[in-house]
Amino acid sequence: xxxxxxxxxxxxxxxxxxxxxxxxxxxxxxxxxxxxxxxxxxxxxxxxxxxxxxxxxxxxxxxxxxxxxxxxxxxxxxxxxxxxxxxxxxxxxxxxxxxxxxxxxxxxxxxxxxxxxxxxxxxxxxxxxxx
Amino acid sequence: xxxxxxxxxxxxxxxxxxxxxxxxxxxxxxxxxxxxxxxxxxxxxxxxxxxxxxxxxxxxxxxxxxxxxxxxxxxxxxxxxxxxxxxxxxxxxxxxxxxx
Numbered sequence: 001x002x003x004x005x006x007x008x009x010x011x012x013x014x015x016x017x018x019x020x021x022x023x024x025x026x027x028x029x030x031x032x033x034x035x036x037x038x039x040x041x042x043x044x045x046x047x048x049x050x051x052x053x054x055x056x057x058x059x060x061x062x063x064x065x066x067x068x069x070x071x072x073x074x075x076x077x078x079x080x081x082x083x084x085x086x087x088x089x090x091x092x093x094x095x096x097x098x099x100x101x102x103x104x105x106x107x108x109x110x111x112x113x114x115x116x117x118x119x120x121x122x123x124x125x126x127x128x129x130x131x
Numbered sequence: 132x133x134x135x136x137x138x139x140x141x142x143x144x145x146x147x148x149x150x151x152x153x154x155x156x157x158x159x160x161x162x163x164x165x166x167x168x169x170x171x172x173x174x175x176x177x178x179x180x181x182x183x184x185x186x187x188x189x190x191x192x193x194x195x196x197x198x199x200x201x202x203x204x205x206x207x208x209x210x211x212x213x214x215x216x217x218x219x220x221x222x223x224x225x226x227x228x229x230x231x
Contacts, residue, residue, distance in 0.1 A: 030184075030196070030198070031153060031168075031197075034152070034153075034185075034197045034198065035157075035164075035197075037194040038154035038155075039154065039164075047164040050164030050165035050166070051164055051165040054164075054166055054168065054169060055165070057165075057169040058165075058168050058172055061168075061169040061172035061173045062172050062176075
C-alpha cells in the first residue's frame with residue numbers, strides 16, 4: 001500500500017488551505033499532509049472533506065489570534081477588481097521549507113507549488129492555484 | 132467552554148508533559164477530522180498550547196514532519212481549572228434527609 005495520499009484527497013486539502021489566511025497556509029498545508037499519513041488509505045478522502053468543511057472555523061479561529069506573519073489586507077473596490085482581472089499585487093514570500101513563491105498583497109492568492117521532484121513520494125502534492 | 136474543547140483539553144491533560152500530534156489528539160478526544168484544528172488554533176492563540184515541528188528528515192521517515200502540541204504551564208493550570216468549573220454542577224443540591 002502506498003502511504004502517499006491520493007490526488008483527490010490532496011486536492012481537497014489544497015482547497016481547504018486556500019480558505020486560511022495566507023500567512024498560515026504553509027503551516028497547515030504541512031500539518032494536514034502529515035496527518036493524512038496517519039489516516040488509513042480508504043479514509044483519507046473523508047478526512048480531507050472533514051478538514052474542508054471546518055476550514056472556515058479554522059480561519060475564524062486564526063483571525064481571533066493574529067500572528068506576526070499575517071498580512072494586513074485592506075482591499076479597496078479597485079484592488080478587488082484588479083485581482084478579479086488577474087492583475088495581482090505580487091509580493092515575494094518564502095515558505096517554511098525555504099522555497100520562494102509569490103503572494104498577492106491584496107487578495108492573498110499565491111502561486112505556491114511544493115517542489116515534488118525526486119523525493120520518493122514524501123512530498124505532498126497540492127493542487128496549487130496559478131494565475 | 133464547548134464539549135469538544137473539553138474533550139481536547141482532557142486528552143492533552145492525560146499526560147501534560149507529553150507532546151502529541153494532531154491525529155493522536157483527535158483519536159484520544161474522539162473527534163471528527165477538521166474539528167480539532169480550530170480548537171487547537173484557539174488554545175494556541177490564547178497561550179494555553181505551544182507547538183513545534185517534529186525534527187525528522189522527511190525522506191528518511193517516509194512521511195512529512197508532524198506538528199507536536201503540548202500544554203504550556205499556564206495552559207495546564209487553566210485547563211484544569213476550566214474543566215473543574217465545567218464539570219461542577221450549577222445548582223447546589225441540598226442533601227436529602229437529616230432535617231425535619
